[in-house]
Amino acid sequence: MRRISERIHAEIYFWGCNPGFFVTDDGLLMVDTPQQPIDAVRWRERLLEHGPIRHIVNTEPHADHILGNSYFPGVEVIGQRGMEARYLETIPRMQGVERVETMKETDPDSVWLLNHPEYPPNPPTRLFDDELTLELGGQTVRCLHVPGHTAPQTAVFFPGEGVVFTGDNVFHRVKTFIQEADPWQWLEALQRIAALDAAVIVPGHGEPCDNGYLKEQAAVLEGWIAAVEEFVRRGLTEEEALREPAPDVDPYPIGQRLFPSVDRVNGLNVSNIYRRLIARQEA
Numbered sequence: 001m002r003r004i005s006e007r008i009h010a011e012i013y014f015w016g017c018n019p020g021f022f023v024t025d026d027g028l029l030m031v032d033t034p035q036q037p038i039d040a041v042r043w044r045e046r047l048l049e050h051g052p053i054r055h056i057v058n059t060e061p062h063a064d065h066i067l068g069n070s071y072f073p074g075v076e077v078i079g080q081r082g083m084e085a086r087y088l089e090t091i092p093r094m095q096g097v098e099r100v101e102t103m104k105e106t107d108p109d110s111v112w113l114l115n116h117p118e119y120p121p122n123p124p125t126r127l128f129d130d131e132l133t134l135e136l137g138g139q140t141v142r143c144l145h146v147p148g149h150t151a152p153q154t155a156v157f158f159p160g161e162g163v164v165f166t167g168d169n170v171f172h173r174v175k176t177f178i179q180e181a182d183p184w185q186w187l188e189a190l191q192r193i194a195a196l197d198a199a200v201i202v203p204g205h206g207e208p209c210d211n212g213y214l215k216e217q218a219a220v221l222e223g224w225i226a227a228v229e230e231f232v233r234r235g236l237t238e239e240e241a242l243r244e245p246a247p248d249v250d251p252y253p254i255g256q257r258l259f260p261s262v263d264r265v266n267g268l269n270v271s272n273i274y275r276r277l278i279a280r281q282e283a
């Protein structure tokens with residue numbers, strides 16, 4: 001667990017995303033939840049030493065940010081309007097027999113906690129459209145809709161601490177996943193994050209960083225767009241583009257055990273951007 005500022009801690013080394021929490025005199029607000037059940041319950045034990053947990057904000061609908069919600073029963077979950085449906089679609093898919101069997105190999109300590117009756121799904125129920133400002137224990141928290149990496153992407157900004165959690169709009173020196181993103185919106189999102197002028201950015205994955213990294217994150221996205229534009233310009237079909245050598249535009253390795261296969265992520269990135277470029281041509 002890393003101390004980020006006076007009132008904020010985050011964990012950088014779980015399998016999955018970087019969850020964090022904010023301590024106030026009236027309890028805690030969490031940002032995202034650990035994806036592995038055993039990590040989630042251990043995380044909960046540590047958080048409760050700081051006070052009762054009042055809220056969870058999910059920054060995005062990808063499984064590694066939301067799967068742990070279940071292990072905080074009764075805690076209100078906050079999310080952008082698009083989050084509820086995505087959560088309800090993801091959870092049954094991720095708790096089926098297949099994941100149980102995989103988990104016996106990859107994380108046996110978690111198996112008994114999966115589909116446990118005390119830990120039912122805990123979807124976002126407090127929804128917002130553009131922005132939600134919360135006051136907790138005399139402290140301010142701003143939840144901002146900043147679409148990019150996903151459509152309901154949310155940044156959680158703590159103005160009193162100078163800290164922002166971006167979810168996966170920032171991958172700090174780990175491989176950038178563009179599997180469903182609108183990369184042009186994402187570039188705008190990075191400008192909006194920069195304008196917050198936070199001293200510390202807690203990214204979705206990788207070590208905390210600052211505004212200086214946002215240009216590099218933008219360059220990775222621009223590199224992907226340009227590489228796939230070149231496939232389109234050459235008249236390649238999507239299938240042909242996928243058979244090309246993967247664009248060498250992202251210098252960083254996959255972080256936090258997200259997926260075993262770099263090739264799979266590269267393929268998802270190419271397909272998504274290819275389809276979006278064709279749609280823009282046709283528009």
Ligand SMILES: [Zn+2]
Binds near residue numbers: 149
């Ligand atoms: Zn993500």
